[in-house]
């Protein structure tokens with residue numbers, strides 16, 4: 001059965017897509033695919049290699065405080081209860097790619113967007129499900145790919161910032177692209193004067209330009225959203241060009257500016273990034289294998305029991 005997901009995506013929004021932050025409506029929140037029963041089954045059955053159970057300090061701007069936890073052998077119902085009353089964030093990665101019941105969503109979403117935007121041609125597209133606590137949030141950061149947030153349940157506030165020297169110096173974008181496990185970009189509250197604030201309600205989609213910094217705070221209830229991470233060729237080429245720019249800046253003291261680089265220039269730099277990667281001049285910072293730092297426990301405040309340093313070492 002084909003379903004209509006996008007309900008008011010206008011020509012004007014199509015023109016602004018990827019150029020400035022926009023929102024539109026969808027109807028996925030009306031589907032039984034995201035009921036409590038469905039969420040419980042997904043949390044319980046989604047392969048654990050593709051599931052993150054995280055918590056974070058209450059100061060939403062403390063990116064370094066994000067840590068992964070062990071869901072143990074709790075049932076899906078217990079884990080959902082822990083999220084509902086605690087301070088947790090679950091990401092079921094690639095659920096729209098891998099779960100047969102949800103696999104129809106990405107191609108249908110794509111063909112609907114292509115009706116208004118024939119140029120919408122993702123080279124890669126991943127869809128995950130975020131289930132997060134009433135107090136959870138995501139600190140100021142950027143994503144490497146283009147993103148869309150299809151909001152399904154609860155209320156969350158999203159701050160989206162323009163890209164300029166005050167909010168995100170080009171050096172910082174390169175820093176993220178050059179290191180696979182670093183999404184952290186410097187934030188201060190004065191930047192909020194420049195932010196567009198979007199109050200997400202069930203049935204809203206939001207998207208913004210590639211690399212636009214953003215942060216998120218849930219607004220007091222359980223939140224469920226789909227995140228789409230996708231990259232058209234234009235993004236793959238831009239990211240490659242910015243990797244080359246980053247190396248030229250750091251190794252040779254040059255000051256390249258992506259905005260001044262046209263299509264051909266970007267493509268040459270993208271090709272160069274492939275060579276530099278082979279030469280191992282682009283290094284992935286190895287992910288710190290810290291292991292689980294807490295276990296999920298619905299009976300505990302915040303749904304979290306921290307491991308002591310001693311028990312971490314023993315684990």
Ligand SMILES: [Fe+2]
Nearest residue numbers: 142143147214
């Ligand atoms: Fe993000």
